[in-house]
Amino acid sequence: MLPWTLITQVPLVIVFAVYAFPVNAEVRYSIPEEKTRGAFIGDIAKDLGINDQRLKTGRAHIYTDGDTEYVELNVMKGILVVKDRIDREQICGGISPCLLQFQIVLENPMEFHRITIDVADINDNNPTFVKKNIRLEISELSLPGALFSLPSAVDSDIGVNTLKSYTLTKNDHFNIKTEMQNDGSSSVNLILETPLDREKQEELLLLLTAFDGGEPQRSGTIEINIIVLDANDNPPVFTQRVYKAALPEDSLVGSVVIRVNATDADKDTNGHIKYLLSHLTDNAQNIFEINPESGEIKLIGQIDYENKKMYEITVEAKDIGGLVSSSKVIIEIIDVNDNVPYINLMSVSNQISEDSIPGTTIAMIKVQDKDSGRNGKVSCSVNNNIPFKLSSSLNNFYTLQTDGFLDREKVSQYNITIMAKDDGEPSLSTTQTITLQISDVNDNAPKFKNQHYKTYVMENNTPGSSIFSVSAKDDDFGLNSRISYLLTETGINNISVSSFVSVNSDEGVLYAVRSFDYEQLSHFQITVTAKDKGSPPLSSSVIIDVYIQDQNDNHPEILYPVVHKGSLVAEFVPRSADVGYLVTKVVAVDKDSGQNAWLSFKLIKYTDQTLFEVGLHNGEVRTLRQIVEKDSTKQRITVLVEDSGQPSHSATANLNIAITDNLVMAFTEFGDLAREKSGDGDIRFYLVLALVIVSFIFIVFIIVLISLKLHKWRRSKLFNECSNGTLPVIPYYPPRYAEVGATGTLCHVYNYEVCLTTDSGKNEFKYVKPVLQSPVEVDSNGTKTTQRVTGDLIADEDLMQVRQITFLRFFPIKLF
Helix, strand or coil: CCCHHHHHHCCCCCEEEECCCCCCEEEEEEEECCCCCCCEEECHHHHHCCCHHHHHHCCCEEECCCCCCCEEEECCCCEEEECCCCCHHHHHCCCCCEEEEEEEEECCCCEEEEEEEEEECCCCCCCECCCCEEEEEEECCCCCCCEEEECCCECCCCHHHCEEEEEECCCCCEEEEEEECCCCCEEEEEEECCCCCCCCCCEEEEEEEEEECCCCCCEEEEEEEEEEECCCCCCCEECCCEEEEEEECCCCCCCEEEECCEECCCCHHHHCEEEEEECCCCCHHHCEEECCCCCEEEECCCCCCCCCCEEEEEEEEEECCCCEEEEEEEEEEECCCCCCCEEEEEEECCEEECCCCCCCEEEEEEEECCCCHHHHCEEEEECCCCCEEEEEEECCEEEEEECCCCCCCCCCEEEEEEEEEECCCCCCEEEEEEEEEEECCCCCCCEECCCEEEEEEECCCCCCCEEEECCEECCCCHHHHCEEEEECCCEECCEEHHHCEEECCCCCEEEECCCCCCCCCCEEEEEEEEEECCCCCCEEEEEEEEEEECCCCCCCEEEECCEECCEECEEEECCCCCCCCEEEECEEECCCCHHHHCEEEEEEECCCCCCEEECCCCCEEEECCCCCCCCCCEEEEEEEEEECCCCCCEEEEEEEEEECCCHHHHHHHHHHHHHHHHCHHHHHHHHHHHHHHHHHHHHHHHHHHHHHHHHHHHHHHHHHHCCCCCCCCEEECCCCCCCCCCCCCCCCEEEEEEECCCCHHHHCCCEEEEEEECCEEECCCCCEEECCCCCCCCCHHHHHHHHHHHHHHHCCCCCC
16 A cells, blocks of 8 residues: 555546446546545546546436445536545445445446446554453462463554554563464463562553554553452463354354363362453454353354454453463354345336347346355346346346347237346345336238128119228237228229229228119229328228129010011911911010019910910910911900019010911001001001002012022922932021020020921921020131120011011912
8 A cells, every 4th residue: 555645646546447348347546535525536537438428418327336425426527526425444344445336327328337446544543442441460470471361452444554563561570462363453462571479569550552554653552450469370271272163144142152161270269260251342242242150152142244254252261369361262154145136227228119129228237145155146037938138248237138029019018027046055036027118110011801802782872871891900009000091093994983982081981972883883893002100101902892783773675576666567377377386476685684684474465365375484475276267367465574673673565466378468457457546647648558568568479479489490309309209408597586694585596497398389388397496606716605685676687587487487378
């Protein structure tokens, strides 16, 4: 240690050490004790290489384990100053060196620096004795060289300032002898150099002075009153010069520590020995006692290894004659694991973002245990199954860091339990819990339960009505989970989707903007996007197929028979027609679909109920019986065409049927019928029209007759070449009326073949046979196609062919 003069001239000695701990360092200062408040200790900002601004922004502060802070950090100047009186003896006692340890903690980012201040001793304490005076009774028979124990002086200072020497008042009989003890202290014995003579001097008064080694030197005194006893020449003798005992610190009060034993060669009362304790320091008199008769030393107070590890006691044995001898008892305190480790949170964050990278520091921790050896060795850990870890590069200092990526949607809060456990037997531990909140970031896009939905809307709906509702879920929190819905702009038949539907941006409810018509649009597709309000926003989309359901809002349409300028075409039936003869077929379609387009046919008006019937599903009008002479030539029936919707719609078809073998007569009769209906004002017009029609029919008849004659001649040549004597079949395919979808009209196409014999010229037509052909045709490319009636009227050319066939069938004219 430097002399005091050097300490005052050079007050600071700085030792700077950088450890492996990231961004952390250790700075060591040395100052003398008893510095005044505000005294400068060191320029910490300069020594740590930190600028003053960093101290301010990092909210630098001192963290210490003790209850009293002796040092203060001036953040504005970046220096350390004395905050409170530093008394080395009060703080450290006899421990050397006397170190004040604390940490300077900075935040944003977190870091700390370890500061150690070595408090140097100054000579500010006098050597002192426990008592001001002592009384010694020494027999005159004591031999030169006899030792008498004297109380030692105590000096709270250390080093050169501590107790160094003793002096005794000059006399003729006694001197002093000092010995160093195992604990570093010294014992003082009074040694008899020359025999005593009570008759010459019964009492001596000596002054023992203790000096320290400080500058200036300090001293303390004690009076020694020596009483010379008479006639007891054998002092007690201990069996051991030094007794040693080991005592666990958790020993119960009343436990026997050790037993000392001394013997006296004298007999009777001069040989009776009593034991007593002397030279008790450090409150040992309140901890141990000795049985004066047996010499047993017992524990009467609490001992603590952490406060004092060893006691050295002087035991005296004194006989009745006053002869005394002494022995040393060294009691070593054995440490037991009686202190629980404790955890200090130097700095801690209570919230962290879920996108923090692994290795982010959450807290800085210091753990300690007052025990020693294995009992004071502490290990620190955190609870399992959490993405956090403890790391340490300095003893008893730990940093709590993230050990993986965090996800607030899975765990929004962690209770991190830190456990400090020592290696003692049994092991002791303590825990401390840190509650850490995970703040949300927008890392989850809205999610729909399904990626594709279907919805059905009845046509003719009310505009503005709700047709569907979608809902998305966002696992984020707060503003990041608020969702708005919007339509993705697409086209439906080159029309913007917003012209068809709209969406509630907050609730995801879809509304129809217009009334839908199944016949114009049966299906369309829309895309709804769910978008959150995070930054940046995230979104996802869902596809919705909207199917328009059909309503029965269309009446059946009659395609045949055709009404031409208000008049119906007459159907002709020969009187020779058989039962089931196909008179005609009512062809109708319905623009609706499904059940709404299933059509049924039935007669509602008729001239003769027993003569005709109509097919329920195909609309074919056939004869129910043979035609007789009394049947009227003019027959008029009305066919009701009705769909299967709810409610159903219907249409009627009126048919004029002529039963005759004479075409001219039939035209005449129906001409009269037409005139009856037209009224008196149109009679003349219809007469002229009838004359023109009859003339036209006559000309057509002559042309057909000539054509048939030529055809007969060609067929005769063919018949002669045939070995079987029959003519080939000449097929004729009238116009086809096929079913349109599932509209309920004819499901098949009827073709008719006219079969003639070799002498058909005489027998006219032999029979008419219906031939069922498939509605599937093969085009020139080999592709099968189905003829369908799409709602347009039958072409005039096809109508003419129907009329020609009807004409040929209903007029059995002898052509060949």
